[in-house]
Amino acid sequence: MQDFVQLWVYLSATPLFGLTATISVYVAAQWAYQRLDHAPWANPVLWTVLALATLLTLTGTPYPTYFSGAQFIHFLLGPAVVALGWPLWQRRQQLRQRGAALLAAALAGGLAAAASAVSIGWALGLPAEVLRSLAPKSVTAPVAMGIAEQLGGIPALAAALAVLTGLVGAISGKYLFNALGISSPAVRGFALGTASHGIGAARAMQVHPDAGAYAGLALGLQVVLASLLMPMLGAWLLR
Amino acid sequence: MTMLQGLALLLLCQSAGEALARLLRVFAGVPLPGPVLGMLGLAALLAWPRLRAPVGSAADALLAHLSLLFVPVGVGVMTHLALISQYGGRMLLALLLSTWVGLVVTALVLRALLPADGA
Numbered sequence: 001m002q003d004f005v006q007l008w009v010y011l012s013a014t015p016l017f018g019l020t021a022t023i024s025v026y027v028a029a030q031w032a033y034q035r036l037d038h039a040p041w042a043n044p045v046l047w048t049v050l051a052l053a054t055l056l057t058l059t060g061t062p063y064p065t066y067f068s069g070a071q072f073i074h075f076l077l078g079p080a081v082v083a084l085g086w087p088l089w090q091r092r093q094q095l096r097q098r099g100a101a102l103l104a105a106a107l108a109g110g111l112a113a114a115a116s117a118v119s120i121g122w123a124l125g126l127p128a129e130v131l132r133s134l135a136p137k138s139v140t141a142p143v144a145m146g147i148a149e150q151l152g153g154i155p156a157l158a159a160a161l162a163v164l165t166g167l168v169g170a171i172s173g174k175y176l177f178n179a180l181g182i183s184s185p186a187v188r189g190f191a192l193g194t195a196s197h198g199i200g201a202a203r204a205m206q207v208h209p210d211a212g213a214y215a216g217l218a219l220g221l222q223v224v225l226a227s228l229l230m231p232m233l234g235a236w237l238l239r
Numbered sequence: 240m241t242m243l244q245g246l247a248l249l250l251l252c253q254s255a256g257e258a259l260a261r262l263l264r265v266f267a268g269v270p271l272p273g274p275v276l277g278m279l280g281l282a283a284l285l286a287w288p289r290l291r292a293p294v295g296s297a298a299d300a301l302l303a304h305l306s307l308l309f310v311p312v313g314v315g316v317m318t319h320l321a322l323i324s325q326y327g328g329r330m331l332l333a334l335l336l337s338t339w340v341g342l343v344v345t346a347l348v349l350r351a352l353l354p355a356d357g358a
Contacts, residue, residue: 018311026307045306049313056317070311077308079249079301082256083276085281086298092282101352109345114320117337124329130322138341141290141312146272156315157322161334163313176339182346190349193270195341202306207318216302218345231270 010060014145018069025051038206040171045163045199077142080198081223087216095217102190106221109194113138116224133233135157137165139226140219147227151234162197169196170203185211191217245297248290252277 029044030052032221036042056066069073088095093100117134126134132153136144148158169192177188189211190202201219205212256277263269263276284290317324323330 009290012269022310022314023307026310048307048310051319052314056314063315066314067311070314074311076301078253078274078277079246079309080305082249082253082273082277082281083294083298083301085252085278085285086294087302088278089282089285101349104352105345105349108348109341112344113337113341113358116340117333120336121329121333124333126326126329126333127297130330134330134337137334138240141309143272143275146270149268158320159312160316161330163309163316164331164334165338166309169342170255170336171261172339175253176342177346180343180346182350184353185348187346187349187353191342191346194345195244195338196343198305199309205302220278223272223278227270227272227275 009113012059015069015072017061018066020069021052021055021066022070022073022105024047025055040174040203043167043170043199043203045202046167046171051164077140081140081142082218084220084223087213088220091213091217102217102221105190106194106218109191110138110222110225113195114226129153130157132234134161136226136230137161138197139222141166141232143223143227147230150231163199166199167194169200173200173203174207179200186214189214190218194205194222197222242296242300243292245295248284248294249281249297249301249310252281252284253282289301 009158026044026048029047032047033039033042033044052066055061056063114135114137117137118131121131121134129152130201132151133148133155135151135153136147139147139162141159144158144162146157149155172186173192173196177183177191182188182191186206189201189208192204192211193215197219201212201215204215253274254277256275256279257273259276259280260271260273263271281294285294
């Protein structure tokens with residue numbers, strides 16, 4: 001028993017622990033998600049995060065220890081944003097033909113999401129730094145962190161809020177679209193990518209190839225539009 | 240090998256993007272994140288046919304597991320438990336409603352503007 005405790009103390013303090021735990025729990029969650037026929041509530045990111053947070057709490061492992069291993073996965077968010085250039089290039093034809101409509105929808109949706117988040121938060125009496133971290137929540141986490149920093153928010157909180165937003169979209173999108181009678185996979189995918197970034201897009205990719213392609217396109221557009229417009233709008237509104 | 244070449248290209252684009260982002264911020268005051276500039280650079284480079292196969296294989300592999308990449312940040316929510324216990328309900332309400340507003344506005348605008356075939 002003593003040996004086992006020593007082994008655990010050693011292993012849980014190495015980067016190996018965070019990396020192994022993240023990937024194996026995610027693989028298990030992904031397996032369950034497939035077994036459950038991609039039910040929205042079985043979202044693998046949601047259950048992986050919950051399981052890992054529980055594991056860290058129960059074993060008393062501090063987050064920085066976990067992150068020393070998980071950072072190798074976290075790092076790939078940057079190259080993944082670059083990789084969005086590929087679906088963008090693949091869909092250049094659609095982008096050229098429907099560019100105006102897509103751009104208008106991305107602008108309207110992105111603005112509506114950010115403005116409603118900040119105004120609802122403001123009406124509920126949330127402090128300024130939380131509001132500034134809420135504004136970029138529909139943009140993919142690594143970019144949301146940078147925008148929040150420029151707005152004077154808390155980058156780590158912005159990233160967490162972005163992940164939660166992604167989950168909300170991925171889990172509830174289907175029911176919302178069905179209730180509104182929006183059936184086109186392209187429109188559904190584009191809305192998911194615009195309002196709930198990478199996690200919404202990942203969901204769209206699993207549901208329908210058209211939806212996935214448009215979600216990737218929306219995700220890329222939102223990243224460009226938000227990182228250009230939000231700091232400017234923010235500087236103008238907050239002064 | 241192809242995928243590794245693609246990954247190298249992605250990282251090179253990101254590095255170039257980071258360098259350009261710093262220049263733009265310092266000299267023009269334009270705040271664009273490095274990976275975003277890298278993405279635009281990559282899309283431009285794909286005009287070169289030789290790069291398409293390697294970039295495609297690396298990008299497809301990375302984007303297929305996109306949701307895994309959000310897990311470390313998601314677990315980080317637990318480090319904000321103080322803020323969450325204080326404002327959690329209100330933050331969640333603002334988050335839920337605004338995400339639905341974003342989804343509905345995007346979908347309705349796009350449906351109104353796209354030709355009737357919908358696809």
